[in-house]
Amino acid sequence: MEFPRSNRRILWSFILFHAIFLSSINPCSPSVFTLKNETDRLALLAFKYGISEDPLGILSSWNDSLHFCKWKGVTCSRRHHQRVTSLNLTGHSLVGHLSPHIGNLSFLRTVNLSSNKFQGEIPREIGRLFRLQILDLDENSLQGEIPSNLSHCSELLAISLTRNQLVGELPAELGSLSKLIFLSVAFNDMRGSIPPSLGNLSSLTTLRLTSNNFDGQIPNQLGQLAGIIIFGIGANQLSGTIPPSIYNLSSIQVFNVVANRLHGSIPPNLGLLFPHLQQISVGVNQFTGTLPISLSNASSLELVDFSSNSFSGHVPLNLGSLLRLYILNIEINQLGSREGDDLSFLTSLTNCTNLKGISTYFNNLSGELPGSIANLSTQLNILNLGENKIFGIIPKEIDNLINLYVLHLGGNSMKGTLPDAIGKLNKLQGLSLRRNKFSGQIPPSIGNITRLIVLRLNGNDFHGSIPSSFGNWGFMEEFFISQNKLNGTILKQVGAIEINLSRNSFTGSLLLEVDNLENIRGMDVSENKLSGEIPDTLGKCQSMELLYMHGNLFQGTIPESLKNLKGIKELDLSGNNLSGQIPKYFEEFHFLQYLNLSFNNFEGEVPKGGIFRNASAISFVGNSKLCGGIPELQLPGCPKQASKKRGKALTHRVKVTVITVVLSSFLLSCIIAALYWRRNSPKKASSPSSTENQWLQVSYADLLQATDGFSSANLIGVGSFGSVYKGLLECFETLVAVKVLNLLQQGAFKSFAAECEALRNIRHRNLVKILTVCSSIDFNGNDFKALVFEYMPNGSLEKWLHPNVDEQPQLRSLNLTQRLNIAIDVASALDYLHHHSKIPIVHRDLKPSNVLLDDDMVAHVGDFGLTRFLSEAAEGFSQNQTTTSGIKGSIGYIPPGKVFNPFF
Structure with missing residues (x-):
């Protein structure tokens, strides 16, 4: 977490004051070495020669026409004639290397070369500057290690090496700099452990080691930094727990341990231990327990980040007393009681008039969205409540949040129609309402949000057409309206970087x-x-x-x-x-x-x-x-073109005659053979070999690997003609269900052909989607046939209606709404099969075990091994003139209407 610029200016003013104050009470004694006035001028010229690019011409004044004490960025001492005490060339885009001759400027107290493009290593000669108080090399491209002999600069008050490319370990010798107030090596590539010797820096107020590769545990000795204000060790690879001694540092205002591998819990009395706390960032770790209810005691808190951990329980209801709060990030945890009253804290936040961002994304927060969210701060830019268990409607007063950039309510159970007021949020750039139960038409007013970049309305029950106003957007990156009930034509004006309109009923x-x-x-x-x-x-x-x-x-x-x-x-x-x-x-x-x-x-x-x-x-x-x-x-092989050599020897008339005779003979033979076969042979199903070439798309080895050798651990179902395994098929990069036919079972070949024939003719959102088929031989030379389907994570309806005794009942239960939706899904599939597919199809084995449920509990009908096409059934019926048929499907189960419908 960056230290606020305003506070950083105050800190640097404090450091400079110390530098001036110490200089006045501790004037430098004459050097023991006899130095001429030329020493500093030559050192400056050597520094200039190390610079290869000076795009702003800052060093153009560094010539003999001016005394070197008047050169740009150079300050000389008033007490010590012609001795350079400050070199300040910050922010001039200088490119080059730091000359080791800088070590000859022995009276230097300040070196500020930040915000340039210096490369190479930090010269070890800087360690000779025993009067140096401030070393600021921020935002360059310096490489190599930090010289350990910086510890010789015993007057150092500040070392700032942020945003370079430094490597190696942090020198333990720096722990001897007893006057050091500010130490920052953030945003480098340093490694190793944090030296325990840093605990000896009794004057230190700022420690910034963020965004490196430090590992190991946080040294307990850092608890000795009694005056520490900014404690930043985030974005490293630190592990273990936070030492209890750290919580004794009552002066801390910024506490940043974000993005490490820390675990344990945060003390519930943290707000009492750190009463001056302004920013706390513990996100992206492995912390557990509850959020500290005492945070409200730290009345100066502005930023709270507990994201990406495993915190649980309630969100404290007293956060509304943090009147300076502008960021609350508690996303990706396990917060929530599942009791339906987890959102009360949102009402308390209406007191926080400086709030700019709230994110509770991906928790277990349950409850009705309070209408009070419309009373949150008008400064609010981000409201992210997605992926929880929130229900209710969006209040029509949502347009009060006039400065919203992002509104994310996706992945909940909200319902109702969308208020037109959303269209008044004209600063909105991201709107996600996906995977809810919103219904009605999409408000045309959304098209008036011309700054919109991301729109996700997928996975709801919207109907009607795409509003014509959606052609008003200037530049859209994501436009997702899939999995709804939308119809009509697709607007040709709609454009985006990613467009998903799938699983609707668009025509034209x-x-x-x-x-x-x-x-x-x-x-x-x-x-x-x-x-x-x-x-x-x-x-x-x-x-x-x-x-x-x-x-x-x-x-x-x-x-x-x-x-x-x-x-x-x-x-x-x-x-x-x-x-x-x-x-x-x-x-x-x-x-x-x-x-x-x-x-x-x-x-x-x-x-x-x-x-x-x-x-x-x-x-x-x-x-x-x-x-x-x-x-x-x-x-099958492609037919080869007939040879032209023989054709050249024949006249056109002879060619026609020969071809005619051959074709006539061939057709006559075919007719005679067909009549003979029809009269003398019983009607049989087509040979498996005649169809298997159509289905082979993946090899036996691919499926063997995908299912871990058809392991019993991956077995997810057993049917009449084979077994179904869960697998990971690399060519699809997704989980699949592999149905392996037991070819020793009578009727398996016919079932395979029937299922392939059925699936090649049907496509519907409530039918199990086939990905590919395999017809091959296994490693033992036996026939092998399998179908590969889209994997359904929630298994069959049978397991939900009749769970095993060893399963927990609460994990396998369906509420009334889910049961109704599943019934509608199955009915939709049957309606499609009977009335809307290319050829009307009868399933003939519809039962709960053949109804599969996906991630969203949407039902998909599967297992078409006993499928019958009505056209062929009707043909057989008309020929045989009978009203009886054998019972198909599972023992003990007769489809409704069976005794009345001869086509089943």
Whole structure:
């Protein structure tokens, strides 16, 4: 934590006063060495020669036309004729090395070369300046170690070496500088432990060792620094606990141990131990326990940072008495009682009129959002209450917070409609309301916030269309409205660096203005109802890295303009109606790591170069007309062109005659064979080998590695035709569920083919998403077939409805709202299968164990091994003229309507 500039000026004034005062009562005695007046002038010239760049011409006055005591930045003593006592060249962008001749300026008391670009090491000759009181080399590019002989400068009051590139250990010898008031080596690359000898610096008021690589424990001896005001050791690698002796330092105003590896608890009476405390930063450690309720006793507190630890319990209700408080950061802890009354402290903070930032992000705070938040300080810039358990609505008086830059309420359980008043927060740059239960239409007034950079409304229940006012934004970086119930067309004026409109019901063509495309890095419009062709304008997105368009109704070929997407990393066009050949220019995409073209109508030869060399990075499932490619894909070979040599010897008429005869004979043979087969052979399912080439996308070895050898520890389910394992598949960089078919079980081959056929024809948010399939042989030469699905972290509905006896009931329970939502999700899936898929489909094995739940408890129907297409069922029914059928699915379970519907 930086020391405030105003306090730093006061401190430096204090140091300079000491320097002047000591000089007056302890005048320097004549040197024992006989020095001529030329000594200092030559030392200054040597210093000048070490400087390679002087962009501001500061040293232009350093010439023979002026006495060296009048050179810029040079001050000489009035008592000791022509002896330099101060060299102050701060902030002049000087580039060069510090000359060792600086050690010849033996009367120097002040060296201030801060805010320049000096390089190289600190000359050891500075240790000869026994009169030196202030050494300020802040903000340069100095390297090497700190000279240990600085301890010879026994008059030193201040050493400031902040923001350089210094390495090595902090010299223990510095502990002998009994007059030292200020020591800062912050923002370097120093290592080793903090010397216990620093505890001997009885005059020290400021210790700043922040942002280095110091390790080990905090020395107990630092508890001897009785006059310490600023104690800064944050952003290192310190471990252990804070020594009890540190809490005896009652003069501390700034206490910074942030970003270390410290553990233990903070004393509940901290506010009494540090009554003068102004800033406390203990964030990003491993502290436990509760927040000190005594903080209110430190009435001068301005900044409180307890973030990124494991604090628990209530947030103190008396923080409102800290009238100077401007930052409260308690994010990423375990605060909260789960009793629904954890937000009362927000009401008390309305007394803190200087508040600029509040963050309770990622805790367990539960309760209704109090309307009093609208009465918080009008100076408030950041209000981050995201990822808690907050419910209730956003008060319409929210527009009182006129200086808000960031409003984050995402990841809670808030509901209701959004007040139009949000649109009056015209300074807002970040608005996140994601993953709540907000409903209604998105207020058009949000489009009036022209400074908005980040908008996250994803994961709610918004409906209607995108407001036309959303085209007013000047520059948007993140525009996320996925996982809602939005419809209509996508505004072509909407632009951002990252756009996510997935999992809605948008229709029409994808039209985007070229002016809004230049800076796009990622766009996701997947799982909508978009149609038409892929727009040529996407070729203008030369910064594009991620493009997801799967699960729509796009048709036509992949446009040639996409060859301009040289930086693309992931491209998913699966689950559309695209046709034509796979462009060969994909081979030239050197950054492409994932390409999914599954479930389309592509045909022709699969390229073999570039990403097409890696079978685990590409997917073509459900494109039956593809051929060629690398051997690992096991696609059929492409037909070779007929030889032209023989054709040249034949006349055109002979060619036509021969071809006609051959084709006629072939067709006649096929017809005779088909009739014979139909009459003399029973109807059988297609051979597994006829379909397996379509599904093979990852190898047996890949799945073996992903599931740790199909370990029982990763077994998450067992069904009629196989077992399901949890795995980490590197090509998708995510957790997956691998369904391995037991091919010894009768019907397993047919189940595999049926499930593949069903999944290639369906796409819906409430159906389990298939990622790829594998049809291969294992290391023993046996047939191996598996399907790879998106992993559902919350398991099956069966485990929630009927948990095992060894599971804690509170961990496996569903409230009424969740049960209703799951029922709606399953009904939506069935409605899609029966009425909206390309071919009506009957599941035939719907039961709780085949309903899986994701992170957000959204239900997904899975296991299509007994699926039946209504078109083929109807055909069979019309032919057989029967109203009976065998019972399918699990023993003891009959789907509703079974006895009345012959198609099940």
